[in-house]
Amino acid sequence: xxxxxxxxxxxxxxxxxxxxxxxxxxxxxxxxxxxxxxxxxxxxxxxxxxxxxxxxxxxxxxxxxxxxxxxxxxxxxxxxxxxxxxxxxxxxxxxxxxxxxxxxxxxxxxxx
Amino acid sequence: xxxxxxxxxxxxxxxxxxxxxxxxxxxxxxxxxxxxxxxxxxxxxxxxxxxxxxxxxxxxxxxxxxxxxxxxxxxxxxxxxxxxxxxxxxxxxxxxxxxxxxxxxxxxxxx
Numbered sequence: 086x087x088x089x090x091x092x093x094x095x096x097x098x099x100x101x102x103x104x105x106x107x108x109x110x111x112x113x114x115x116x117x118x119x120x121x122x123x124x125x126x127x128x129x130x131x132x133x134x135x136x137x138x139x140x141x142x143x144x145x146x147x148x149x150x151x152x153x154x155x156x157x158x159x160x161x162x163x164x165x166x167x168x169x170x171x172x173x174x175x176x177x178x179x180x181x182x183x184x185x186x187x188x189x190x191x192x193x194x195x196x197x
Numbered sequence: 198x199x200x201x202x203x204x205x206x207x208x209x210x211x212x213x214x215x216x217x218x219x220x221x222x223x224x225x226x227x228x229x230x231x232x233x234x235x236x237x238x239x240x241x242x243x244x245x246x247x248x249x250x251x252x253x254x255x256x257x258x259x260x261x262x263x264x265x266x267x268x269x270x271x272x273x274x275x276x277x278x279x280x281x282x283x284x285x286x287x288x289x290x291x292x293x294x295x296x297x298x299x300x301x302x303x304x305x306x307x308x
Contacts, residue, residue, distance in 0.1 A: 089239075116294070127285055127298035128240070141295060173237060183227050183289055185242035186296060193237075 086111040091176050091189035099197055100166060106192045108159040108176030117159040118186065119151060120175040128175055134159060135181060166196045201286045201299025209305045216273040218302040220286030221266075227289050229262055229269050230296065234283045243271075243284075276306045 089110045098104050108117065116135050120128035132151045133141035139151065148170075150162040159176055173193050177186040201222040210216050220229070228247045232240040246253045246262045246269065253260045259272040273280055286299040 118296075122237075124237070127301050130295060130297065133295060135294070175239060177240075181294075183245075183247070185230055185245050186240075187242065188232075188239040190239040191237075 087187065089176055089178055089187050089189035091174075091192050093192060094190065095193050095195075097195045097197060098163065098166065100168070102166075103162070103164045105163065106161040106174055106176075106194075108161075108189055109157055110178040110187070111157055112178065112187065113156075114178035114180055114187070115156060116179045116181050117153065118177040118179075119159070119161050120177065122173045122175060122191075124172075132161075163194075166194075168196050171195045201288055201297070203284075203286060203299045203302045205302060206300065207303045207305070209307065210276055212276060212278055212306055212308050214276055216276050216280070216304055216306070218271050218284055218304070220269045220271070220299050222269075222286075222288045222299070223267065224288075224290060226264075227291060229260075230287045230289065231258075231260060231269075231271050232285045232287060232298075234285065234301075235281075240285065273304075276304075278306050278308045280304060281306045 092107045119131040122128040131145045134153045137153045148165050152160040173191045175191045176189045179186045201220045204219045230245045231243040234240045244255045257274045262269045283301045283303050285301045287296045
């Protein structure tokens with residue numbers, strides 16, 4: 086299995102909702118990442134997990150809460166989002182030590 | 198914040214022509230990577246070049262790296278309509294912990 090699987094592919098949520106994005110990989114990668122991408126912009130790093138521990142938080146607002154239950158799963162819990170949080174959320178994984186990342190297809194999030 | 202800047206921002210070529218795009222970055226790096234993105238979906242890793250390498254090839258792709266100028270280039274030879282996509286360079290300062298993307302080049306290959 087050489088894929089990163091993200092669910093759901095599309096999500097529409099209200100500003101008072103709580104939802105979660107899920108990411109799964111079975112490549113034995115010990116680093117996992119969340120990126121946010123706005124239209125016609127590059128991906129921006131949000132969080133990095135190394136060996137299931139949060140190693141980097143790029144000053145992301147607390148309405149985004151990451152979780153890494155085990156080495157194969159990564160979640161992003163969403164609560165009280167704003168319309169400007171609408172974006173494509175990308176999950177990625179990699180071996181530690183300077184190798185290429187494998188990205189999922191993303192979740193397109195719309196906050197209404 | 199972006200580490201790299203890409204040039205040009207957009208490129209339109211005919212099928213069969215070569216496409217060249219450039220990436221400049223600001224700080225020292227461990228490696229530089231190139232990715233392709235189709236229609237705003239997931240990114241696909243194309244090629245990785247380490248700071249001690251100057252050139253790398255993969256199929257129709259050729260990447261160069263000049264660490265003295267803090268710049269890299271991606272050449273796609275004999276382009277195809279299927280190469281239409283956005284291409285991003287990304288720099289890794291510390292071996293795998295944090296990949297930072299440049300602004301991207303949108304490439305249109307006309308049949």
